[in-house]
Amino acid sequence: MRIEIKNLCKSFRGNAVLKNLNLSIPEGKISVIVGGSGSGKSVLLKHLTGLIRPDSGQIFVGERDITHLSEASLYPLRQRIAMIFQSGGLxxxxxxxxxxxxxxxxxxxxxxxxxxxxxxxxxxxxxxxxxxxxxxxxxxxxxxxxxxxxxxxxxxPELILYDEPTAGLDPPMSETIDDLILKLARDIKVTTVMVTHDLTSVFKLADTVNMLHEGEIIVSSSPDEFKNSKNQIVQSFIRREYHSAAVMIL
Ligand SMILES: Nc1ncnc2c1ncn2[C@@H]1O[C@H](COP(=O)(O)OP(=O)(O)O)[C@@H](O)[C@H]1O
Ligand SMILES: [Mg+2]
Incomplete structure (x- = not known):
C-alpha cells in the first residue's frame, strides 16, 4: 500500500507542528522516520489512519485521498492498517x-x-x-x-505503522523486535513505516530514511546516503543518538 503526502499542515492551538510536509512511502518497503523529540513524528503517523485530521494538504493511502473521508469510510481502511503504538495499547x-x-x-x-x-x-x-x-x-x-x-x-494488514517500537527495551529485546519487523516486512511484504530513535534499527531495517525537522521532511534517502549526508541537522542527529546510545550502555 503506497502513501503519498502532499503539503500537509497541522497546528495545535497556534503551534505549527507540520508545515507543508511532503513524503512518499513506497509499497512493500520499510520507511523509517527519524527526528528530534517533539518534532511531530507521532502526529505524522496518526494522520495516516485519520486519527488526526490535517488543517490542509492531501494524504493518499493507496489510491484514495483520506483527508476528507468520514469516520464510516475510514473504518474499512483502518482494517487494512495496523498501528503499533508507543504504549503497546494492550x-x-x-x-x-x-x-x-x-x-x-x-x-x-x-x-x-x-x-x-x-x-x-x-x-x-x-x-x-x-x-x-x-x-x-x-x-x-x-x-x-x-x-x-x-x-x-x-x-x-497491508500497512504497519510502528511508533518507536524499541523505545525503553534493552539491546537484546530491541534486536528481537527489529528482527520481527524485518521478517514481517520481507515475508508478508507488508508496507512498513517505523518511527525510531534507534540508529541500530535505522541502519539494519530501513530501505529509506526520512528526517523530520521543523515540520518538514528535510532528507529522504537510503541509509548509506543518510549516514554520509553533509546536512548539518542529519549529522548532529546521528552524533547525538550515538552519544545517547553510548550513555545507555554505560
Ligand atoms: N493532540 C494534541 N493536542 C495538542 N498538541 C499536540 C497533540 N499531539 C501532539 N501535540 C504536540 O505536537 C508536537 C509533536 O508531538 P509528537 O508528534 O508527539 O512528537 P514526537 O516527534 O516526539 O512523536 C508536540 O509539541 C506535542 O505537544
Ligand atoms: Mg512520538
Missing part, C-alpha cells in the same frame, strides 16, 4: 489471547470457534507460543510489544 484486564483476538471480534473477521486457532498461529509468529492465558501485566515490555504485533497481524 488491555490489562484481558489475557494475552483475548487481546490478540480483539480485532478479529471487532471486525467480525472470523467465526468464534476459529479464533483460538488464529490467535495461536499469530502468537507463534511473534515467538510467544502458549502465552494465551498470561496477563499482560506479567510480561516484559518486549513481550507486550510482540503481543500487540500479533494482534495487528490478525487483520492481515
Amino acid at each position: 488491555l490489562g484486564s484481558l489475557t494475552v489471547g483475548e487481546n490478540v483476538a480483539l480485532g478479529l471480534i471487532e471486525h467480525k473477521l472470523a467465526p468464534r470457534d476459529k479464533i483460538p486457532e488464529i490467535v495461536k498461529e499469530k502468537l507463534a509468529l511473534v515467538k510467544l507460543e502458549g502465552k494465551e492465558n498470561e496477563m499482560p501485566g506479567n510480561l516484559s515490555g518486549g513481550m507486550r510489544k510482540r503481543v500487540s504485533i500479533a494482534r495487528a497481524l490478525t487483520l492481515y
Whole structure:
C-alpha cells in the first residue's frame, strides 16, 4: 500500500507542528522516520489512519485521498492498517489471547470457534507460543510489544505503522523486535513505516530514511546516503543518538 503526502499542515492551538510536509512511502518497503523529540513524528503517523485530521494538504493511502473521508469510510481502511503504538495499547484486564483476538471480534473477521486457532498461529509468529492465558501485566515490555504485533497481524494488514517500537527495551529485546519487523516486512511484504530513535534499527531495517525537522521532511534517502549526508541537522542527529546510545550502555 503506497502513501503519498502532499503539503500537509497541522497546528495545535497556534503551534505549527507540520508545515507543508511532503513524503512518499513506497509499497512493500520499510520507511523509517527519524527526528528530534517533539518534532511531530507521532502526529505524522496518526494522520495516516485519520486519527488526526490535517488543517490542509492531501494524504493518499493507496489510491484514495483520506483527508476528507468520514469516520464510516475510514473504518474499512483502518482494517487494512495496523498501528503499533508507543504504549503497546494492550488491555490489562484481558489475557494475552483475548487481546490478540480483539480485532478479529471487532471486525467480525472470523467465526468464534476459529479464533483460538488464529490467535495461536499469530502468537507463534511473534515467538510467544502458549502465552494465551498470561496477563499482560506479567510480561516484559518486549513481550507486550510482540503481543500487540500479533494482534495487528490478525487483520492481515497491508500497512504497519510502528511508533518507536524499541523505545525503553534493552539491546537484546530491541534486536528481537527489529528482527520481527524485518521478517514481517520481507515475508508478508507488508508496507512498513517505523518511527525510531534507534540508529541500530535505522541502519539494519530501513530501505529509506526520512528526517523530520521543523515540520518538514528535510532528507529522504537510503541509509548509506543518510549516514554520509553533509546536512548539518542529519549529522548532529546521528552524533547525538550515538552519544545517547553510548550513555545507555554505560
Ligand atoms: N493532540 C494534541 N493536542 C495538542 N498538541 C499536540 C497533540 N499531539 C501532539 N501535540 C504536540 O505536537 C508536537 C509533536 O508531538 P509528537 O508528534 O508527539 O512528537 P514526537 O516527534 O516526539 O512523536 C508536540 O509539541 C506535542 O505537544
Ligand atoms: Mg512520538
